[in-house]
Amino acid sequence: MSPASSSSSSRWCPTPEQLMILEEMYRSGIRTPNASQIQQITSHLSFYGKIEGKNVFYWFQNHKARERQKLRRKLGKQLQLQQQQQQQLYYPLPLPHLLHYFDSPAASPLLFPQISSSNSAKSLPLQGGGGGHEEASAQMMKYTWKVEMPSESVVEVETDNKKALMGKMYGRDWMMMMVDLVSSPPHNNNNSSPCCAAHRPPLKTLELFPITATNLKEDNATTTPPPPTN
Amino acid sequence: MSPASSSSSSRWCPTPEQLMILEEMYRSGIRTPNASQIQQITSHLSFYGKIEGKNVFYWFQNHKARERQKLRRKLGKQLQLQQQQQQQLYYPLPLPHLLHYFDSPAASPLLFPQISSSNSAKSLPLQGGGGGHEEASAQMMKYTWKVEMPSESVVEVETDNKKALMGKMYGRDWMMMMVDLVSSPPHNNNNSSPCCAAHRPPLKTLELFPITATNLKEDNATTTPPPPTN
DNA sequence: GCAAATTAATGATTTATTCAAG
DNA sequence: CTTGAATAAATCATTAATTTGC
Numbered sequence: 001m002s003p004a005s006s007s008s009s010s011r012w013c014p015t016p017e018q019l020m021i022l023e024e025m026y027r028s029g030i031r032t033p034n035a036s037q038i039q040q041i042t043s044h045l046s047f048y049g050k051i052e053g054k055n056v057f058y059w060f061q062n063h064k065a066r067e068r069q070k071l072r073r074k075l076g077k078q079l080q081l082q083q084q085q086q087q088q089l090y091y092p093l094p095l096p097h098l099l100h101y102f103d104s105p106a107a108s109p110l111l112f113p114q115i116s117s118s119n120s121a122k123s124l125p126l127q128g129g130g131g132g133h134e135e136a137s138a139q140m141m142k143y144t145w146k147v148e149m150p151s152e153s154v155v156e157v158e159t160d161n162k163k164a165l166m167g168k169m170y171g172r173d174w175m176m177m178m179v180d181l182v183s184s185p186p187h188n189n190n191n192s193s194p195c196c197a198a199h200r201p202p203l204k205t206l207e208l209f210p211i212t213a214t215n216l217k218e219d220n221a222t223t224t225p226p227p228p229t230n
Numbered sequence: 231m232s233p234a235s236s237s238s239s240s241r242w243c244p245t246p247e248q249l250m251i252l253e254e255m256y257r258s259g260i261r262t263p264n265a266s267q268i269q270q271i272t273s274h275l276s277f278y279g280k281i282e283g284k285n286v287f288y289w290f291q292n293h294k295a296r297e298r299q300k301l302r303r304k305l306g307k308q309l310q311l312q313q314q315q316q317q318q319l320y321y322p323l324p325l326p327h328l329l330h331y332f333d334s335p336a337a338s339p340l341l342f343p344q345i346s347s348s349n350s351a352k353s354l355p356l357q358g359g360g361g362g363h364e365e366a367s368a369q370m371m372k373y374t375w376k377v378e379m380p381s382e383s384v385v386e387v388e389t390d391n392k393k394a395l396m397g398k399m400y401g402r403d404w405m406m407m408m409v410d411l412v413s414s415p416p417h418n419n420n421n422s423s424p425c426c427a428a429h430r431p432p433l434k435t436l437e438l439f440p441i442t443a444t445n446l447k448e449d450n451a452t453t454t455p456p457p458p459t460n
Numbered sequence: 461g462c463a464a465a466t467t468a469a470t471g472a473t474t475t476a477t478t479c480a481a482g
Numbered sequence: 483c484t485t486g487a488a489t490a491a492a493t494c495a496t497t498a499a500t501t502t503g504c
Contacts, residue, residue: 011471011496032489058472065490066470241479296477 012055017048022059031064033057242285247278252289261294263287 014022025041033041033056042053244252255271263271263286272283 009497013471013497055471059470061490062471065492068490 012051014051014055014059015049018045018051021045021048022056022063026060026063031060033060242281244281244285244289245279248275248281251275251278252286252293256290256293256297261290263290 021044022041030037035053038053038056041056042051045051045056251274252271260267268283268286271286272281275281275286
């Protein structure tokens with residue numbers, strides 16, 4: 001099973017450009033891109049280096065989690081203080097380490113445009129079946145770039161059959177599978193250097209782009225309109 | 231449809247304080263409060279935010295269930311460990327009186343511990359899969375799964391048979407299989423210095439992709455019109 | 461200066477939780 | 483109550499930083 005022994009780099013290493021773009025996207029509100037978005041992002045980022053859909057997927061997952069974690073600690077302290085004060089009014093609670101939920105409606109005067117709350121905003125904006133069986137999380141579709149994918153062959157699937165076949169597969173994994181199919185185009189970077197040139201030329205111009213992303217999900221707090229919950 | 235209309239979330243969202251108190255109560259022994267107790271609790275908790283009696287009722291019900299579940303799992307694991315140790319002396323006897331604790335197909339391995347370090351051979355480097363291969367579950371279509379796939383080979387399956395067959399290929403196993411089949415493109419894992427391009431394309435002015443309001447409807451076009459949930 | 465040893469980041473997986481539908 | 487879909491949390495594992503001894 002020695003996978004080519006030669007360090008096939010088991011792990012993706014984002015180039016500065018890729019990272020920059022991803023962060024900008026995140027900053028713009030993107031949190032959990034769907035497969036379609038991932039494909040496009042991947043496609044674009046592949047210009048700057050080897051990358052696969054799952055990398056993008058993971059990046060957002062991890063980044064979101066990290067940010068949330070960071071934030072949670074800060075808020076946690078604040079909350080604890082508040083609660084310490086309040087608990088005196090009611091039950092003499094020993095105040096353990098409850099740090100599960102954050103949902104204070106008072107919301108966050110946060111500086112960062114993200115992570116409104118961890119578990120709180122449970123109100124999943126699942127397009128709540130308004131009208132009739134939607135298929136796209138509308139919110140997600142807001143930002144969509146026109147990318148030139150290698151080939152375009154819309155697969156027609158028999159939903160019914162498929163459904164049966166799928167058995168149980170976690171959504172994420174499934175998505176990844178799909179994403180893998182599309183992943184990044186062959187990117188010949190014939191370079192044997194260890195991995196990830198950490199410091200490469202600062203690449204000058206990189207102007208930031210206007211991503212009109214409105215990925216409104218439980219995440220994102222910048223301009224969260226009350227989830228229609230349609 | 232569209233129960234919506236509810237400007238506020240249709241669902242109770244416990245504030246941290248409420249949650250803390252509830253948990254403390256649970257900890258002190260309360261399990262199934264009667265109407266009177268519920269009323270009282272609700273009254274108290276309402277100080278920290280909107281809440282109704284039924285919320286309290288449901289909370290205790292759910293929490294109780296959850297705790298049981300948790301405990302059940304822990305016991306299972308402990309047993310597993312103990313048995314792993316003991317099985318060297320004796321042989322793994324699946325304590326019959328615990329069988330009812332396991333109801334999922336995944337349970338069997340527990341009873342017959344085989345020291346399967348799940349995380350052992352994680353690093354399954356990219357296999358140069360190739361075969362296209364995709365199927366979509368009806369549910370997934372909500373994410374607009376009409377993505378452009380390199381090759382389309384819709385696997386025709388006999389729903390009925392397959393379904394039955396699936397029985398054991400739950401979750402991870404199934405996924406892994408699929409992923410293996412699909413995975414990433416050709417990618418010769420020779421010495422193709424995988425990681426990070428220290429060598430990315432000229433990249434001069436970094437022309438960022440045109441993500442703008444202009445093409446906000448691409449997806450619509452290719453897939454389906456996202457309901458203006460927003 | 462460099463390379464083994466340690467530590468810090470962070471990419472990749474797995475597990476648990478949550479919500480909704482049947 | 484059960485099951486499926488989706489997500490977040492927890493965890494693992496590898497890479498890059500860094501420290502340290504030479």
